Amino acid sequence: MRIEIGHGSGGRLTRELIEKVFLKHFDTPELKPLQDASCISISAESIAITTDSYVIRPRFFPGGNIGKLSICGTVNDLTVSGAIPKYISVGFILEEGLPLEELEKIVESMAETAKRAGVKIVTGDTKVVESGKCDGIYINTTGVGEVVRELSPQNSEPGDVVIVTGYVGDHGTAISLARENFEIETQIKSDCAPLNSLLTPLFELDGLRWMRDPTRGGLATALIEFSESAGVGVKLYEEKIPIREEVKFISEMIGYDPLYLANEGKAVIIVSKKDAERALEILKSHPLGKDAEIIGEVTEDFKGVRLITSIGGERRLELLEEDPLPRIC
């Protein structure tokens, strides 16, 4: 069975797809009435909203698929904004000819990931385009959450500490390998994971300033943007940044800098010096944060991001013109 144009028509075929694939896996009462909108309730005064379209190529990769990624990405964007993720909407654009079996695998992992992250998929939409007008499947997820902490680059002060929650560059490397046939045997998998259970315990720390999940553009881009918004400098210690040997090796081979490679299950965190050890302890007590490290500090000595290399040299990290590895999310 394959997706046909009629599956996006709003008629009987659409309804069959909704019932046999979407409702089978997305088992939320809010979704059941299938009206034009769903009703949700939020108890916080302030609500966070975020949207992302996922166009990753290939759609299945070691460690995940476009469906899992679409839930993780949106859950993580809400979390790093100081919010508890609650509800997610899902918009599918499907290409005529997509095997229904693939769609079902994708939907199944969206449902599993949403369950793991404690978010509800509450409303959705499906469009089908002709063969050659999409790359199998594109997914938009929009997430809504309850804001519990106001986080902002402007909160930070010189002396604050930079923490990363684990190894960087895994996702970008895994996608790169899945895409091109480099004939390299490797264990590298995407780190794609929902980070809310790891990060929300940090909300209790007074010294928590800012967080970001360094996806497109990687750790370097996230910190450059932070330093620009905050008007401060960031000093990073190269030897403290957790990067797997395999990622270093492959990056070198194909000419990427792992600091600019996408991550889908990591966060970079700015926290006061006082709360840094406590933050690290909280992170390390969680499986997704066991490799967390303090990798640098906020300074007023300069603007921008400088990397102190293992041999004591300094390298300024600049925003790239464009990503060397497009469509990684």
Added chain:
Amino acid sequence: MRIEIGHGSGGRLTRELIEKVFLKHFDTPELKPLQDASCISISAESIAITTDSYVIRPRFFPGGNIGKLSICGTVNDLTVSGAIPKYISVGFILEEGLPLEELEKIVESMAETAKRAGVKIVTGDTKVVESGKCDGIYINTTGVGEVVRELSPQNSEPGDVVIVTGYVGDHGTAISLARENFEIETQIKSDCAPLNSLLTPLFELDGLRWMRDPTRGGLATALIEFSESAGVGVKLYEEKIPIREEVKFISEMIGYDPLYLANEGKAVIIVSKKDAERALEILKSHPLGKDAEIIGEVTEDFKGVRLITSIGGERRLELLEEDPLPRIC
């Protein structure tokens, strides 16, 4: 200037696109910080959320374009759900090679339509895919609104009245003509419009039961779904349904039934007999509702939707297997 892969990279080109095109037109303070999520506030206890991806072909058509449509569609879905539309997120998927000028026209009309509808565009995302992996531009909009009326098919009772707010089939006909070169000269334009200012005054009527904007599948599909959910029958009087002569003529020529053609600026409304005249009066006082008509009634005499033809015959309207005109939204 054309869209390049780098515009979706998250690097400097993406930032330029955001600043020079998106922020230029989407002038909302919530959007300015460009963090991963935006903060909004909703005062209602119950929040409506809806999502739609727009893949319409062609992207410019008489009466609108994909951008205008993407705002109208989401505003209308919230409104017919009994909500006041408040905030909208926008996710763009752009094809490499799309003229920047076209993107800017689309963004401009999104901004204009949002302003007209009184909704704020608060967060967004841009992805770029390679040439041949999209049809120029796809847009997802997700809308959030304050629920002020609980509307449901189950609210309806036999004797309730069916109202349509104006001529049906204009959008589907306009798209069909814009797509194929039929060499017909016509004035038919898409009815694409935000309906919140037309419909929200109806929320004050106790007898308001249910509303729907009959897009994909048209008036017939909307009412068939209503009758199934409500467990009642709907009797429609063919001669009461406003359909332009040109739409009838073109539909006949190309073999469509205008009752199944998409509308993007119309609503079908179920209201108590008692409040029907008042509803009609409210609708007719608004430019978008001046051609509103009572077109039928809810009955317990049968299930499903029956059309009473002008010569007194009866025709049962059935859900179509698939839409004869795909990608109309």
